[in-house]
Amino acid sequence: MAKVYAITSGKGGTGKTTTAVNIGAALNKFKEDVVIVDTNVMTPNIGLHFGAPAVPISLSHVLDNSVKLEEAIYEHDSGTKIIPCSLSYNKLKEEDKKTLKKVAEELKEISEHIILDSAAGLGEEAEMAIDSADEIVVVTNPNTLSVTDSLKTIKMAKEKGKEVRGVVITRSKNKKSEMSIDDIEDMLEVPILGIVPEDEAIDEALNKKNAVIHTRAKSKAAKAYQDIAAKILGKERKERSLFYKVLERVGLR
Template identity: 35%
Template sequence: MRTNFLAIASGKGGVGKTTVSINIANAMASYGRKTVVVDADLINPNVSLYLGSEKVNSTLHDVIKGKAKMLESIYTHPSGVKVVPASISLSDLPYSDYSSLGRALSQLDGYADTVIVDSHPGINSDAQEIFKAADEILVVTVPELSAVTDAMKTIRIAESLGTSVIGIVLNRVEGKRYEMNTEEIGAFLEKPVIATIPEDKNIKKSAVENFPVYHLYPNSASSQAFRKLAATLAGADEEKEDGFFKDLLKIFGILR
């Protein structure tokens, strides 16, 4: 199995990376894609806070410290979402050695179709280790100039490190006149806006219940948008795999 490491990044914090990560994981799984979310926000990990901190054997912190293996640290949430959590313990807080992240993530190579890497915001050296470890990046922003400007920096830095930015997820859209619209954002960032997620109070309600909105309120407006985004991502993956197998067949002279 060819594993795609997809980092969910943003310039500005709090724009919805973790929400997008857990919901597209849930939605992609419903499209038959084996998907794992890795909470790579070692400083402020939120995945376990949104999904509930069930008893986990080990965390990404342990894997990075060499105390545990990645495959032993995968936890399956009752929604079906597979997660490698980060430690929420204060004693792990000062420990944020991102230099081993790439090596830790590579333990998932061949395990899943897609590894969704929930990132911490910004473009500092820690974030750059995430960009380097990823095959592709999806940048989340809200429709405000400050967030979009920060998204631009994320795109530039990721691309300067050789990782492609496949598109923008525009989150918390209310359709108000004062918001930047999809066309403006696409033109400004020179990237396709591949999903528009509406502002949806069900997202907060489901976080309180420790479930992805996609699982708890599958017909809500945001769930429908996550379903569409997952279909786009799953389809793109499949096309890539198709291309990969076609390339192989060509190498063996079976296809011209």
């Protein structure tokens, strides 16, 4: 059954858009039908990640009912489908909230996985994405402030009766000063979908206007996002053998 996921977070800048782009691209690489929608109406970013910052028709037009939904879907060279949002300043309108929910339902007729890149926090923009989704993915960084704010997002989603699919921990530097995975899991009480390390390949991908899973498939971040997508599909990779790990370490896998 088709599903709508909202990629959200308590704090801003945790890595939501990067996660939406790469989970979407990784699902697509698994030959799944995906549409990534930029629901960050006031400060949209998806178009920038895919080299389409300004498009003639965007989600803003769909929300205004001035175009058909299909006209706002763009296909990136990698095959990933996106619905960008207009870069010109947009204010969220009351009716947009209902319209986005309808749009998300319509997209389920077209695609298997609909990924909503959301705004951070508990404001109306973030709430709109959560309300329009079937499941929520929370993106957090491994520090107390980010995790505490994630807890608020999770509470809000649960109060709305939404399933929290899990947490993606991003920008992990594997430092002692960071919160441990166990502590994050204990505090948030939702499954950890994956841990994405701090990786320069992410900014490089942004410059190349493509997902890191395409620009540097062997980078640690790309592998983490591919594992997360596999988990979402229930195709978890088996525990890797020592031989595989050695090959990976010397860059042969």
